[in-house]
Amino acid sequence: MKKAKNQPESEPAELASLVGERIRKIRKEEGLSLELFALSHQ
Numbered sequence: 001m002k003k004a005k006n007q008p009e010s011e012p013a014e015l016a017s018l019v020g021e022r023i024r025k026i027r028k029e030e031g032l033s034l035e036l037f038a039l040s041h042q
Contacts, residue, residue, distance in 0.1 A: 018042070
């Protein structure tokens with residue numbers, strides 16, 4: 001994938017980390033394993 005002009009190299013990694021943190025928070029609030037979370041949010 002080509003990097004956009006003026007886009008920091010770490011931006012996609014930071015976004016992935018934020019998304020992961022949000023998913024973990026929601027899973028824990030709902031008391032779901034990763035597998036059950038995935039099945040319940042299709």
